[in-house]
């Protein structure tokens with residue numbers, strides 16, 4: 001059997017790696033034209049690949065640098081893992097395992113405390129220390145029944161942007177969003193061409209509209225129209241499928257929803273991966289006009305430097321707890337941490353709760369409760385009184401949400 005070896009991707013090898021990624025994700029092959037646009041978003045830096053004996057890439061692990069907001073508002077350097085694949089004729093031979101080890105060691109060596117990804121499947125990344133740290137909900141709003149409460153969302157103006165205008169204006173607008181919600185991801189310059197420009201200038205019919213309030217442009221929505229008409233239900237109009245909707249103020253948020261729900265010949269407005277606490281039903285006169293269609297795991301988080309990550313966030317009001325953390329891939333993280341409102345440090349004190357690093361990652365941004373993960377067998381309790389304290393320390397008022405796909 002042929003062997004593979006993992007090393008950093010060299011300049012000039014990126015396109016072959018991207019082709020391998022697109023093939024593994026069952027996407028269309030990359031044309032020369034598409035590659036010309038994408039090349040600048042796919043630098044060799046931050047990429048590792050597995051190569052066969054002939055030097056052909058058979059696996060890719062890519063990441064780029066971003067920042068995530070952690071509870072309390074600090075922005076923490078994060079490796080956004082945006083492309084993982086192994087060629088189908090090379091799977092289940094340990095290539096992903098080898099690439100993840102190299103990638104994690106590299107991220108740790110560079111002093112980046114967090115890594116994050118969106119997973120294609122739920123069974124892959126827990127073994128590498130990633131835990132589900134944010135969730136998103138799918139919503140379907142039936143337009144004929146949906147009326148916004150009086151006065152809501154009427155203060156501003158919404159207008160369409162051409163694709164070229166959207167490419168030029170939306171990145172600057174996005175920088176207005178301060179991202180205080182835990183889990184919120186910054187979008188570095190290199191994110192925009194591959195994940196935004198390609199979508200809004202492509203042939204899939206995406207439209208972009210911006211909301212303007214008293215301080216200028218303060219929100220935008222990107223959506224696609226899906227034709228729902230059929231012979232059985234000729235009265236049905238289109239479905240508006242929101243790709244993203246961001247607003248700097250509650251008024252801008254309501255204004256964008258009002259706009260979407262006012263468009264003619266539309267039977268429903270749908271969104272996926274919306275914040276779990278987005279108050280859509282609450283803004284309508286008939287809350288039953290909204291159906292939650294799904295809840296999806298959104299951001300998978302990896303605490304690469306557990307001490308730095310724990311020290312970066314703030315905590316609720318409760319007495320400190322001692323957590324004993326186990327990390328198979330990055331053993332420097334193994335040990336006990338005293339976590340409290342007054343700070344976090346390593347300790348030799350007896351542990352209250354024992355857990356794996358992926359479980360701690362899933363609690364880190366404030367989603368979920370230690371007590372539920374005790375029930376689920378994910379947290380070992382050595383001191384019963386510490387469970388409620390850990391809940392109070394870690395849980396956040398706002399549901400964490402990432403808001404950016406990568």
Ligand SMILES: CC(=O)SCCNC(=O)CCNC(=O)[C@H](O)C(C)(C)COP(=O)(O)OP(=O)(O)OC[C@H]1O[C@@H](n2cnc3c(N)ncnc32)[C@H](O)[C@@H]1OP(=O)(O)O
Pocket residue numbers: 024025081082083084085086087090091092093094095096097098117118119120121123124
């Ligand atoms: C962040 C992102 O980019 S998400 C996109 C991820 N990529 C894809 O889904 C593309 C299609 N799939 C693939 O490319 C590959 O199947 C990968 C990357 C998911 C897995 O690569 P492999 O090299 O086969 O993984 P590897 O051999 O190292 O397996 C490690 C372990 O994970 C398990 N595993 C890996 N992938 C899967 C899977 N899809 N389903 C179930 N188990 C899996 C293996 O069985 C193995 O378990 P073991 O340690 O108990 O033996």
